Amino acid sequence: MSLLKRVLPHPWLSLSMLIGWQLLMNQVSAGSLIMGAILACLIPWMTNVFWPNPPRACRVDRLFLFVCRVLIDIVVANLQVAKLILGPRRELRPAFVLFPLTLEHEFSISVLASTISLTPGTVSADISADRKTLLIHGLDVGDEQALIEHIRRRYEQPLKEVFECSKR
Template sequence: MKALFAALLPSPGLSMVVLVLWLVLARTPSLAQALVGVFLAFTVPHIVATLRAPRAQLRNPRGALRFLATVVRDVVASNFEIAWGLLRRGSRQPTAGFVVIPLQLRDPVGLAVLAMVTTIVPGTVWSELAIDRSAMLLHVWDVPDKVAFVARFKARYEQPLCEIFE
């Protein structure tokens, strides 16, 4: 019985959210809208099941806290660097460019965290991940020395994520 319920409703929480959202968005409660909502509540979890990320397993919780502190510190520092760079714009133009960073990190959740970090740290934007996950392409706002940037990026972000997730 339990297996049948799990097969019909693999994600009860998602089903409930879909149903409630459908009824709220419908604006006019009716039996037809309720039936469409129930249909969606049963079908949407099956459709999106392949999109769900695997469960992450933190292998180093203390490392995760240190990593979070590093990211917060880098976000604040990068905001000041970019603001300062914009204020003194006439003295030196930023050397924006694309940087290819070879990756050792293969864990999908770790790569997702890496993608989020590079998007929230001002001055960097995740552009592309190689199909085999061996390298990533970043656009960097100011990167006078690409080799030094890659070494710093790997030490500050990739290596801690390898310790946390792999």
């Protein structure tokens, strides 16, 4: 491990913290820059042991497509939820669904759970102790199996291609 990586384990976080500090201080002075730089170096260094090592993206092109897909799905889901809430009154069918995971790496599972929660109308509620099942709550679930297949096809399979390609 290089000296720079040991001293500054997360340089982008440090830079973001320094900028955030300066914005909070609402002034640029030598004292606020020095204090911001000290905090921006110390906090990531002291919390480095708590940071997981994310896997490398094997297919960056697939990662880009995944991010685009998620952004589009967020917009579409926002419109669908707005239609459900503001449209003609009908009974919603909220349900908890057990989603069997095929992902193995904790980082991939975390990204999947976050993606599900980011998409309006669904939220990741819990994960089993053995990391094999994700509990998902859906706002309007007509067919549980259709929801499972949708999540598997749209999110889990692409994540597997991006992060778990070495395990194939």
